[in-house]
Amino acid sequence: xxxxxxxxxxxxxxxxxxxxxxxxxxxxxxxxxxxxxxxxxxxxxxxxxxxxxxxxxxxxxxxxxxxxxxxxxxxxxxxxxxxxxxxxxxxxxxxxxxxxxxxxxxxxxxxxxxxxxxxxxxxxxxxxxxxxxxxxxxxxxxxxxxxxxxxxxxxxxxxxxxxxxxxxxxxxxxxxxxxxxxxxxxxxxxxxxxxxxxxxxxxx
Amino acid sequence: xxxxxxxxxxxxxxxxxxxxxxxxxxxxxxxxxxxxxxxxxxxxxxxxxxxxxxxxxxxxxxxxxxxxxxxxxxxxxxxxxxxxxxxxxxxxxxxxxxxxxxxxxxxxxxxxxxxxxxxxxxxxxxxxxxxxxxxxxxxxxxxxxxxxxxxxxxxxxxxxxxxxxxxxxxxxxxxxxxxxxxxxxxxxxxxxxxxxxxxxxxxx
Numbered sequence: 075x076x077x078x079x080x081x082x083x084x085x086x087x088x089x090x091x092x093x094x095x096x097x098x099x100x101x102x103x104x105x106x107x108x109x110x111x112x113x114x115x116x117x118x119x120x121x122x123x124x125x126x127x128x129x130x131x132x133x134x135x136x137x138x139x140x141x142x143x144x145x146x147x148x149x150x151x152x153x154x155x156x157x158x159x160x161x162x163x164x165x166x167x168x169x170x171x172x173x174x175x176x177x178x179x180x181x182x183x184x185x186x187x188x189x190x191x192x193x194x195x196x197x198x199x200x201x202x203x204x205x206x207x208x209x210x211x212x213x214x215x216x217x218x219x220x221x222x223x224x225x226x227x228x229x230x231x232x233x234x235x236x237x238x239x240x241x242x243x244x245x246x247x248x249x250x251x252x253x254x255x256x257x258x259x260x261x262x263x264x265x266x267x268x269x270x271x272x273x274x275x276x277x278x
Numbered sequence: 279x280x281x282x283x284x285x286x287x288x289x290x291x292x293x294x295x296x297x298x299x300x301x302x303x304x305x306x307x308x309x310x311x312x313x314x315x316x317x318x319x320x321x322x323x324x325x326x327x328x329x330x331x332x333x334x335x336x337x338x339x340x341x342x343x344x345x346x347x348x349x350x351x352x353x354x355x356x357x358x359x360x361x362x363x364x365x366x367x368x369x370x371x372x373x374x375x376x377x378x379x380x381x382x383x384x385x386x387x388x389x390x391x392x393x394x395x396x397x398x399x400x401x402x403x404x405x406x407x408x409x410x411x412x413x414x415x416x417x418x419x420x421x422x423x424x425x426x427x428x429x430x431x432x433x434x435x436x437x438x439x440x441x442x443x444x445x446x447x448x449x450x451x452x453x454x455x456x457x458x459x460x461x462x463x464x465x466x467x468x469x470x471x472x473x474x475x476x477x478x479x480x481x482x
């Protein structure tokens with residue numbers, strides 16, 4: 075198909091497709107003349123993936139890293155996961171206090187050195203935001219967070235397809251970034267419904 | 279203290295403080311002359327709250343709604359929760375398919391009408407993003423998400439302070455928006471650590 079048809083098929087404007095081609099997020103089409111190229115089903119799929127990443131808040135440079143990992147995946151699923159996470163994480167701020175974040179990881183029974191420093195920094199940044207906002211997570215709630223998250227993640231890792239590295243990285247990258255809004259949305263729903271059970275229903 | 283001291287105390291630039299005053303996020307100080315006012319500890323606390331909300335991605339209009347709820351809280355904690363969630367949620371998109379979101383809520387054993395329509399729309403939007411990204415959450419993983427989130431939320435609602443409506447709304451608003459980054463960060467840490475246990479450690 076031509077670029078105009080690729081645009082119609084995916085709903086992505088032609089100018090945006092050209093931008094993704096220039097940024098090497100999307101591979102070139104097959105040239106049919108000096109000014110024309112044709113695109114196939116792989117371009118449609120790649121374009122949908124790019125849009126999903128961008129809609130999930132992943133920047134262009136990080137999206138390129140993710141796509142490079144898809145095109146040339148490493149062998150070990152843990153390495154994929156670390157790379158995928160690194161690509162979609164902000165850089166580490168210099169002045170974060172990591173002690174409280176490391177203590178939470180130890181409460182899980184894990185060594186904090188077993189995961190990437192960006193992820194520990196992410197926990198530290200979140201704890202810092204909570205504290206600066208004048209909030210404190212009660213101990214019983216934190217214990218429930220650790221138990222609930224561990225239960226969810228064990229199921230996630232069980233489901234990683236290990237037959238093909240390409241499938242695994244796609245699963246890990248998309249499962250990380252695309253599922254985050256779902257977890258937050260389900261939490262808000264559950265908060266309203268549990269709260270309704272305890273205190274009386276919300277008028278809707 | 280004067281506005282310059284309030285700025286030094288909180289690290290918020292004077293121009294930003296003036297913007298929050300104009301936007302009615304921060305109450306006026308006590309006037310000491312036509313051009314000067316003094317600010318107290320309540321302004322410091324409010325300013326820290328505003329920064330926490332803004333840093334958590336809450337827009338100015340939504341932050342104003344949250345702060346109005348803090349200043350004039352409703353009686354029922356469920357109503358607080360609904361209001362807080364509505365303030366920090368995007369508007370409902372017209373063309374969302376709500377059926378899959380409602381089905382997930384029914385899997386929890388709840389009536390989808392028991393929570394605000396914005397929250398169901400949030401789940402529907404997240405499911406839509408997952409599908410457009412070419413990803414699918416396996417059934418066993420979804421079951422673990424529902425169980426894990428319910429467990430976390432029961433503990434959260436148990437911990438809502440009910441003695442004072444002001445305390446309750448502050449708890450609910452901050453507990454919603456400030457804790458979200460923590461849950462996502464802890465999930466990524468757990469993913470790397472569980473993955474390391476299963477497939478071998480990540481090189482860090």
